[in-house]
Amino acid sequence: MVSLTNGRTASPSMRGNTTFLPTERDALRVAKVEREIDRAVGQGPGPSYDSVVICGAGFTATLMAARLARSAQFHGKVVLAGPRTVESRRVKDGLTLRGYGTDYISYALDVPQNEYVAALYGDIIDGRGIGTRNLWAQAKKGRDGKYEFARVFAWQGGLHAGYSRPLFYGARNSRMQGAMHELMDRSGVIEVPDKVGSLEEAFDLAPGKRPLIVNAGHNQRLLGADVPKVDWATIAVQAPLRIKPSGMRYIGTNSAMLAPVVRGKTMDVVLFNAYADPLSPRSSFYGIIVVEVYPERPGFNQQKETDILIDELYGIADTMGLELDDPDETLFHGLIPGSPWRAPASNPGTLELQMIAHPGVSATFSDGMTSGAIGAVTAAEAVLRGVDPDAATRRALRVMNRDRRMWNLTRTKIARPADLALRTIGGAATFYPHGLHVAKTWASAG
Ligand SMILES: Cc1cc2nc3c(=O)[nH]c(=O)nc-3n(C[C@H](O)[C@H](O)[C@H](O)COP(=O)(O)OP(=O)(O)OC[C@H]3O[C@@H](n4cnc5c(N)ncnc54)[C@H](O)[C@@H]3O)c2cc1C
Numbered sequence: 245m246v247s248l249t250n251g252r253t254a255s256p257s258m259r260g261n262t263t264f265l266p267t268e269r270d271a272l273r274v275a276k277v278e279r280e281i282d283r284a285v286g287q288g289p290g291p292s293y294d295s296v297v298i299c300g301a302g303f304t305a306t307l308m309a310a311r312l313a314r315s316a317q318f319h320g321k322v323v324l325a326g327p328r329t330v331e332s333r334r335v336k337d338g339l340t341l342r343g344y345g346t347d348y349i350s351y352a353l354d355v356p357q358n359e360y361v362a363a364l365y366g367d368i369i370d371g372r373g374i375g376t377r378n379l380w381a382q383a384k385k386g387r388d389g390k391y392e393f394a395r396v397f398a399w400q401g402g403l404h405a406g407y408s409r410p411l412f413y414g415a416r417n418s419r420m421q422g423a424m425h426e427l428m429d430r431s432g433v434i435e436v437p438d439k440v441g442s443l444e445e446a447f448d449l450a451p452g453k454r455p456l457i458v459n460a461g462h463n464q465r466l467l468g469a470d471v472p473k474v475d476w477a478t479i480a481v482q483a484p485l486r487i488k489p490s491g492m493r494y495i496g497t498n499s500a501m502l503a504p505v506v507r508g509k510t511m512d513v514v515l516f517n518a519y520a521d522p523l524s525p526r527s528s529f530y531g532i533i534v535v536e537v538y539p540e541r542p543g544f545n546q547q548k549e550t551d552i553l554i555d556e557l558y559g560i561a562d563t564m565g566l567e568l569d570d571p572d573e574t575l576f577h578g579l580i581p582g583s584p585w586r587a588p589a590s591n592p593g594t595l596e597l598q599m600i601a602h603p604g605v606s607a608t609f610s611d612g613m614t615s616g617a618i619g620a621v622t623a624a625e626a627v628l629r630g631v632d633p634d635a636a637t638r639r640a641l642r643v644m645n646r647d648r649r650m651w652n653l654t655r656t657k658i659a660r661p662a663d664l665a666l667r668t669i670g671g672a673a674t675f676y677p678h679g680l681h682v683a684k685t686w687a688s689a690g
Contacts, residue, residue, distance in 0.1 A: 300461025345614030
């Protein structure tokens with residue numbers, strides 16, 4: 245064991261035979277992650293599995309592999325199976341990574357947070373993707389067809405000053421995954437680029453006799469879990485944005501602005517965020533619009549819904565003085581299938597990590613990567629300590645998953661009264677869930 249400056253201890257790192265000794269802000273971050281892991285996982289007798297096969301090689305999967313690969317017990321005994329995300333300018337998947345989630349990522353990789361952030365932004369690093377304020381203003385289409393905003397208020401970081409700690413990093417998801425892959429201890433991971441098709445195939449890949457098989461991919465029935473069928477999904481459109489020559493309005497640098505639009509009885513989630521990407525060096529924001537849909541209900545028309553959202557994205561960006569940056573190459577739109585709000589139990593010897601860490605709906609709350617990071621690290625720590633990873637991961641994510649559900653109910657069940665409250669009393673209407681709990685799961689600890 246190695247003593248840290250804060251009096252705690254860390255397991256020796258296997259990453260390139262180096263030991264990272266966190267100092268200053270990183271010491272606070274590591275200490276907080278360790279405290280939360282201790283709370284969710286507790287202590288156990290030590291590993292009962294002799295190897296781990298992770299099916300899926302995306303965001304959550306890579307982080308679990310990274311944490312295990314740098315441990316003395318599982319170095320060389322972790323399989324990361326499946327095709328990795330290919331980097332491209334198109335902005336598929338989440339782009340707002342909370343500072344709190346980044347603490348878990350740096351912990352899993354065993355690097356200072358700045359090293360990970362430098363890998364995200366590369367040679368365009370100038371602070372522009374780093375978020376220190378979360379703003380909010382309800383939006384609607386005016387009679388002239390242009391979007392207008394209600395009063396802008398800050399629900400985190402104040403209107404002008406900003407937090408002293410990173411609230412979020414706006415970056416391209418495929419770069420985030422690329423950076424993890426670059427910084428993780430790859431010598432401790434067995435990478436298999438093929439998709440796993442069954443539990444038996446996963447077992448065949450294990451380098452030991454008592455493996456834990458983890459489902460971190462999107463085939464929910466891969467390991468035989470009893471998964472209820474769900475009929476919800478989300479449609480999302482998103483694109484990087486550049487500032488028009490006339491200048492931007494309503495939003496400042498290093499900010500995110502949530503600008504929900506009520507359509508019918510629900511709210512479209514509209515979010516504009518500080519953003520930076522070395523492949524899109526002229527962008528300094530991105531915009532996303534997400535709506536919950538029920539594809540099997542009569543009258544559902546994916547193309548029509550997507551067109552409405554793309555129109556909204558162009559219209560609201562215009563009001564803010566922003567424009568889409570090379571949409572032919574960068575714009576993403578797609579339908580993301582939903583998951584049960586409560587993940588089914590993992591069968592013995594398996595862990596349904598994807599469903600535990602990503603319940604309900606995707607892309608609506610800037611939380612999927614953070615819940616993925618917490619889930620991945622907690623599951624790995626449970627394996628290292630010999631504690632049930634299913635129970636530990638659920639405990640670690642209880643608050644985040646509840647807040648995601650609360651926000652979902654607000655948007656889909658009480659959208660009109662919530663819109664009225666947000667327009668009239670502003671920040672006070674966000675007290676729950678935003679003020680109370682959600683704030684705790686945004687900022688980095690240091
Ligand atoms: C458009 C979009 C915007 C998002 N915005 C944010 C954000 O701002 N902040 C944040 O923290 N998270 C966001 N998320 C969620 C976040 O991207 C994921 O939670 C995160 O990548 C970790 O999930 P994973 O490990 O399962 O991902 P990966 O294994 O990396 O896989 C993600 C991929 O799987 C696809 N997918 C997701 N669910 C299913 C499914 N049930 N069946 C088939 N394919 C599926 C996705 O489209 C994506 O291509 C967003 C997701 C999307 C799609």
